[in-house]
Amino acid sequence: MNKAKKWLSLSLSGALLLGLLAGCGGGSETTPAPETTAPVEETAPSEPVAGGILRYGTDSEPTGFDPHTVSEEASLRVINQLYETLVATNADMTFYGELAESWEIPDDVTYIFHLRQGVKFHSGREMTAEDVVYTFDRVLGKTEAGDIGALGSSSSYFGGIESVEALDPYTVQFTLAEPNAAFLNNLTSNYGAIVDKDVIEANGDLMRADGGTGPFQLGEWLPDNCVELTKFADYWEADRVVLDGITYYLIGDESARLAALRTGEIDIANLSSTNVTAAEEEENLAVLGYQTNDYIAMGCNLSTPALQDKNVRQAMSYALDRQAIINIVYNGQAAVSSMVPPAMGHWSLDVSTMDLYQFNLDKAKELMEAAGYSEDNRLTLKLAAGLMDSLRQAAVVIQQQLAQIYIDVEITNLESGEYVDIWGKMSTPEAGFDLMVVNDGAGTDPNRAISFFFGSTASANVFGFSNERVDELCALGIATTDEAQREEYYNEAQEICIDDCTKLCIASPMKYFVTSTRVHGFSPSAADSSNFRDTYLTQ
Structure with missing residues (x-):
């Protein structure tokens, strides 16, 4: 039986669906599925409720989690929770510092980034300017361990970089061969994710290893079933993260994803416009629509x-x-x-x-x-x-x-x-x-x-x-x-x-996300870089 048929059969049987959700820590006491589909309170609490596992029904199998080589959507949904970039963009596409707390552009080809101090990788090691240098050496094919330069994944983004230098442990300078109006934009992509050199050298790549600094870290991955992420306790903005974790359940059939939302077996899923009307009729579901890029x-x-x-x-x-x-x-x-x-x-x-x-x-x-x-x-x-x-x-x-x-x-x-x-x-x-x-x-x-x-x-x-x-x-x-x-x-x-x-x-x-009305603090991104750092659940 191929994967598509496996997901379909799992999705169309209630008993088997419950078995699927039991994997990867499903059925946790912190996030019990509602016994009925009765509507919950529509008014969110003034303060986020700590804890809980967000259960995400996803439509396809990830191929791996290396941010520098993977580009398909199912993998990026997970990668966006594991990894961070020097700069990122708000909903209005303005830039803000993520791993860099500030930056300066003294001339058309020079960018100097001042890194946040105390940021840790999921391995527990502190991130420094040397990790930024290693990251871009890797995407440009200048490293031995974990070299992905031959794949050319980042050539259209970063091929114009002449050098990347660590000026001190928390300051890094990029020098471009020529002016690049899209350079900051390019840094916000998954290809600009800062990675842990030690993890790459130990594993060869990041397809099944976690070398990130993000709010969640990779837990269990059961192929054809689910991917579990857990809250990273030493995250540099730990007080901001409310969820205990996220579990992605592979439910290939869209009607089955909608059914799982209705019964409270999952909290969020991506649906096509075909099923949005039906979801809008459910009092315990909310529809978030957005125009994508x-x-x-x-x-x-x-x-x-x-x-x-x-x-x-x-x-x-x-x-x-x-x-x-x-x-x-x-x-x-x-x-x-x-x-x-x-x-x-x-x-x-x-x-x-x-x-x-x-x-x-x-x-x-x-x-x-x-x-x-x-x-x-x-x-x-x-x-x-x-x-x-x-x-x-x-x-x-x-x-x-x-x-x-x-x-x-x-x-x-x-x-x-x-x-x-x-x-x-x-x-x-x-x-x-x-x-x-x-x-x-x-x-x-x-x-x-x-x-x-x-x-x-x-x-x-x-x-x-x-x-x-x-x-x-x-x-x-x-x-x-x-x-x-x-x-x-x-x-x-x-x-x-x-x-x-x-x-x-x-x-x-x-595109549409459909969520349980107990999901709050989630905003889809036009560039599909949605992060659950600010998301929380009510009971």
Whole structure:
């Protein structure tokens, strides 16, 4: 039985679901499940109630917890609780110091950070400037133990760093090769998480080890079942953390997650818009909706001969009825999007009037016929989708829409680990797939949104797109702090990427957390970097 089927069967049986929740410390006396679904008091107490385990129903299996190499959502949900960065952003995207209490920028290429003193890793060792130096040596491929530089995961973020120096135990200086307007933004990503050198040297990597400073530390991980985090007693802001821990239960079926919320077996879960209406009708549940910086897209493997023809790629863009996909997959709760989603404000192009975003079957068929295809000579393409509900559903709608323009799509839904492995090969024949439906995060700066996924040498440019002008525009955009000039550069880059159609961006969805009304102090983040540091439970 594959993982998806295992989660589904666990989810659809009440008895088995209770067994699942009993793992990883489930059923703790500090957080008993309510015996009924009667509504609780809506008014939160004036002071947080100490203790309790937050029970999170998650939709997919983490692949590991190394912040410098992992990018899929299920893992990042956990990583965000374990690790911290020098700086972070508030809900309004302004910066504040996290592991750095302050910083200064004496010139365009120099950043000096003053670290908080007394911050401890989960190992108990104090974090110093040498750990910051080690962290960035690691992501840039300058270390021996735990070297991940060959993976290139952080090249689009930190490749412009010339040096990182410890000026004293609590002061670190970054010197850039050239000005980088997105540098502070980049530091807020998981790739900028500060890690414990000793833990990496002892374990080889951080996929199943914990080298963080965050409010929670890694406890038990039972694959295909649950992940347990416990409160870190020596956290530098220990008085701020109220929960005793968090347990992530793997419940792949969305209807089962909603059922577990209704019966009080879990406290929080991510749900699609399809089930939000039902959740809103429950008096003991609260719905938190937010516009994300994520988007779904369909990428083309350019090693597939048929997809090297731009006519075919553009034909698929005309054949995609993006609004229909939004209506079916997201219940209308999403916005048509480029690779810079509307949540990023003025950085995002208004694609609603762009020609290649218009649903036009006649134009699509004309381009396919120009490429040599017809009803008597149909093209067959293999499409890979992940286990996220939205990716599976979008794949089916895409299959139906492309069937109208002489393209037969064969869908395979992959498990998380296999999906990530294939994703990294999607510009090569070794992938075994011609198309892939992806859910990508644009981050908080347009340079991340474009150069990270479309730069010719970028690690996340897995579909093989390459355009010298886009590379040039991204280089120009990162080198100036003039926002109007940056917007001009990135708008042109978006237009080129859209015209090429290697990656057909579709929609940026609203996302929803549904919580028990006893959950307080939790605010979702548009960049999906939500942290439970301030969350607490009422009984």
